[in-house]
Amino acid sequence: MKNLLSVATAVSLWLVIIAPAQAAGGNVAAGQAKAAVCAGCHGADGNGGADPLWPKLAGQDPDYIVKQLIDFKEGRRKDPIMAGMAVPLSAADMKNIGAYYASLKAKPGAAKDAQLAGLGEKVYRGGNAKMGVSACMSCHGPSGHGIPPRFPKVSGQNAAYANKQLLAFKAGTRANDGETMTRMAFRMSEPEIKAVSEYMAGLH
Ligand code: HEC
Ligand code: HEC
Incomplete structure (x- = not known):
């Protein structure tokens, strides 16, 4: 029983540690390289930049990031800046970028009012x-x-x-x-x- 429990604990720990970075099946290092051009607005650590209209991406769900990039590329979500950024990305680039941002730690924000x-x-x-x-x-x-x-x-x-x-x-x-x-x-x-x-x- 004790052994069974520790196996279960090990498996769930493994899931917690491994699952987020791999959820979209992307490669974090390749994503980081591709995201160099994104850092100016989304932050070198994914926690956003000078303008609060530039969203934070750190810790975001990788599949959601991939979906948004596809939607920008195909014009289902319209934004003049992001359309230009998403068009050159391949499906593999998007997966890698999703895995990269998902792997970054989100800094806690604060309500001002x-x-x-x-x-x-x-x-x-x-x-x-x-x-x-x-x-x-x-x-x-x-x-x-x-x-x-x-x-x-x-x-x-x-x-x-x-x-x-x-x-x-x-x-x-x-x-x-x-x-x-x-x-x-x-x-x-x-x-x-x-x-x-x-x-x-x-x-x-
Ligand atoms: C010049 C600034 C700028 C650059 C560079 C930039 N973005 Fe963005 N990004 C934005 C803005 C502004 C939005 C919000 C658009 C809107 O209001 O709908 C956005 C939105 C997004 C979103 C949607 C976030 C969400 O929560 O829905 C993703 C994903 C994203 N960007 C990824 C990227 C990636 C990947 C790159 C690099 C390849 C990149 N961006 C480069 C400004 C930028
Ligand atoms: C039935 C499920 C559901 C409920 C309830 C819901 N949402 Fe959402 N929300 C979604 C989905 C799905 C998306 C992503 C849409 C997409 O793919 O672009 C989303 C996206 C968003 C976004 C955009 C995130 C980003 O990064 O751009 C915001 C903000 C948001 N929801 C706020 C809210 C608020 C506030 C409420 C309550 C009033 C709410 N949601 C209730 C399903 C829900």
């Missing part, structure tokens, strides 16, 4: 039943770490970036989400969007 974050917490944890908005944590997890491979990490992300994405989902100008986020954001008010973005920035 505690009152605003408090309002956001209500939406994040409880949704808005009257408006038909689901609790964000049901897909993004109670601590915002996401549920791979479908639901991205939102914890510690720059509030300005999250706010911009939620407004884009609301307006339908970002619609690469299989209608999960667009439907929900459509029913959210702009103050709710601002508040929940502030709250997510402080999650870790």
